[in-house]
Amino acid sequence: MSEFKATIDELFVYNISKTIKDKTVMFHGVSSPGPAVAMYFAKLTHAKDAVYVGGVTSAIDPNPPFFPTSTNDWTMMQGRTAMITIDKLFDMAQKGELDRSFFSGAQVDKYGNQNVTMIGRPGKVKIKLPGGAGGCNLSGDCINYTIWTPNHRARVKGDKKMFTLVDKVDFVTNVGHVTPFGTRQQLRLVGNGPDWVVTELGVFDFDPESKIMRLRYLYPDTTVQMILDNTEFKPIIHPDVRVMDMPTKADIELIRKIDPLRAHANEFPPKELTREFVI
Amino acid sequence: MGKFLERNKLISLEKAASTVKDGDMVAIGGGLCLREPIAMLRELMRQGKKNLHIVGTAHGFDMDFACGGGIVGAAQDTHVSFEQDFGLALNYRRACESGKVKINENCCNTIIQQFRAAAYGIPFMPIMSAKGSEETLLHPEFRHMICPFTGNDLILVPALIPDVCICHVQKADIHGNVKIEQPYVADVLMTRAAKHVIVTCEELVSEDEMKKIGPTMPYYEIEHVVHVPMGAHPTSCYPYYAYDREHISEYYKLTQEGEEAFKKYLEKYVFSVKSNDEYIEKIGGAEKKKRLASWKDSKEAWMELFKYE
Known part of the structure; x- marks a missing residue:
């Protein structure tokens, strides 16, 4: 019998799905193919009674025939029950009724603040990033959220290393645990902030005391040293850090079935996609 | 007194665009790659509009195109990209980074609350x-x-009160009743917030037909109606057509080559085009329309539309 292998992007989606609990309300925003597939996967497996708000269309519990390359497409409304409008989604979040969302950034710092706005500062913009869409509000309002990035691995440019996981973001778009304006408690935000960070190199939570990112799980082909080499700040290493639980063959087959265009893999650097894991 | 009580609101694209003034705050309907009023943006470019202050929620092709066409002075959207398909919006980036376009980036709920204040008639x-x-x-x-x-x-x-709100919708009648298919994005809210409202529609229907299907917005909230088939192309306007990935791919490659190369796109699809029929011919005519409508045929046909290079 030949070996069954999963690819890194599939494990990544599986790990995001593990941050979703049953009987919760979940939403993903723009440019979020990984979370989109993870949410639907969770809805079909361990979170059957979760409310799945299908992306920017705001369809409730859709059965998308496949995942398109935009979050605002009619595919995301197929098989839905109700439709809400996007302003109602934000109302739910303000009332503390949105349990989980998913955000990313070109830079993510040790407290989980994310930059989706600009490299540089206002008036001195080096790179204009796409903008946070609803992230600035929802990172404050939703009860918890998962940070995801398939671009953790540092890029080497000449003799310089460019990090995604940075000590300090150039600009805080989405709020983590400690912001330039104070902590979440001081700001009296509705939600509790990010509780999980899923990257292509590992899975983190946050240290309850310092609120600094803490390494919890590794992939079978990553090490603590790799995490340290590819992270600008020094993450806390959990004493029980270990290799993550692997999905089953059936889990991977389900991910392939629901995302035949592999939309979830689009944001991965191409060379990462060669990483395979025997299941 | 109600806002817009004219009996016949049907006007040409040229006439509607001419009501937009340089420096106006313009709310753009639709979002990301869905139902954006692109035909109107082309006409605003042909009329040489300048320094528009664009407001909206999460956008994509429209804002990048408007920046590339030189009509934008400030961007008060919450997000501009080609999402997980092509990624960063390069015309938008260049315009923001050079300082040509002022960055007034906002967040979705914040701007929605600002539109709500305007629509509710309260100051904040x-x-x-x-x-x-x-x-x-x-x-x-x-x-x-x-x-x-x-x-x-x-x-x-x-309260954010746009000078004008421009939306592309599925159906309208000459009295201004409008039928939008979900998702509405922020269209209904922005229409109620704005001083002036222009709606371009895919299909012009009789008032009797509109009564049968039931309008999403009543006529007194709509000032001008323009009939522009394929008016959202290359963004989608379901059920008529899906997103034209083939066209956006051609567009994106030129934006990657730089500002000079992008002028070729503007010349071919904007400045040299005399009518909407001519535009439809240029993008591939009846054959293209048929292909973009094929999403209805099967899951496989729909998926194919997302694979075009």
Whole structure:
């Protein structure tokens, strides 16, 4: 019998799905193919009674025939029950009724603040990033959220290393645990902030005391040293850090079935996609 | 008195675009790659409009195209990209990075509350989120207040009243009744917030037909109606057509080559085009229309539309 292998992007989606609990309300925003597939996967497996708000269309519990390359497409409304409008989604979040969302950034710092706005500062913009869409509000309002990035691995440019996981973001778009304006408690935000960070190199939570990112799980082909080499700040290493639980063959087959265009893999650097894991 | 009580609101694209003035705050309907009023943006470019202050929620092709066409002075959207398909919006980036376009980036709920204040006829709305985010630094017009009931620090965001709101919808009648298929995005809200409202429609229907299907917005909220088939192309306007990935791919490659190369796109699809029929011919005519409508045929046909290079 030949070996069954999963690819890194599939494990990544599986790990995001593990941050979703049953009987919760979940939403993903723009440019979020990984979370989109993870949410639907969770809805079909361990979170059957979760409310799945299908992306920017705001369809409730859709059965998308496949995942398109935009979050605002009619595919995301197929098989839905109700439709809400996007302003109602934000109302739910303000009332503390949105349990989980998913955000990313070109830079993510040790407290989980994310930059989706600009490299540089206002008036001195080096790179204009796409903008946070609803992230600035929802990172404050939703009860918890998962940070995801398939671009953790540092890029080497000449003799310089460019990090995604940075000590300090150039600009805080989405709020983590400690912001330039104070902590979440001081700001009296509705939600509790990010509780999980899923990257292509590992899975983190946050240290309850310092609120600094803490390494919890590794992939079978990553090490603590790799995490340290590819992270600008020094993450806390959990004493029980270990290799993550692997999905089953059936889990991977389900991910392939629901995302035949592999939309979830689009944001991965191409060379990462060669990483395979025997299941 | 109601806002727009003319009996016949049907006008040409040229005439409707001519009501937009340089420097106007313009709310653009649709979002990301869905139902954006692209035909109207082309006409605004042909008329040489300048320095428009564009407001909206999460956008894509429209804002990148408007920046590339030189009609934008300030961008007050919450997000501009080609999402997980092509990624960063390069015309938008260049315009922001060079300082040609002022960055007034905002967040979806914040701007929705600003449109709500305008639509509700009140001066501001209080929000509890956005605290901690540096997006507030881009908005010196926001104020803080301690809530007299809870003691919580609130951000007060002023009513945002666009000079004009432009949306592309599925169906309209000449009286201004409008039928939009979900998702509405922020169209209904922005229409109610704006001083002037222009709707371009895919299909012009009789008032009797509109009564049968039931309008999404009543006629007195719509000022001008323009009939422009394929008016959202290359963004989608379901059920008529899906997103034209083939066209956007051609567009994106030129934006990657730079500002000079992008002028070829503008010349071919904007400045040399004399009519909407000519535009439809240029993008591939009946064959293209048939292909973009094939999403209905099967899951496989729909998926194919997302594979075109």
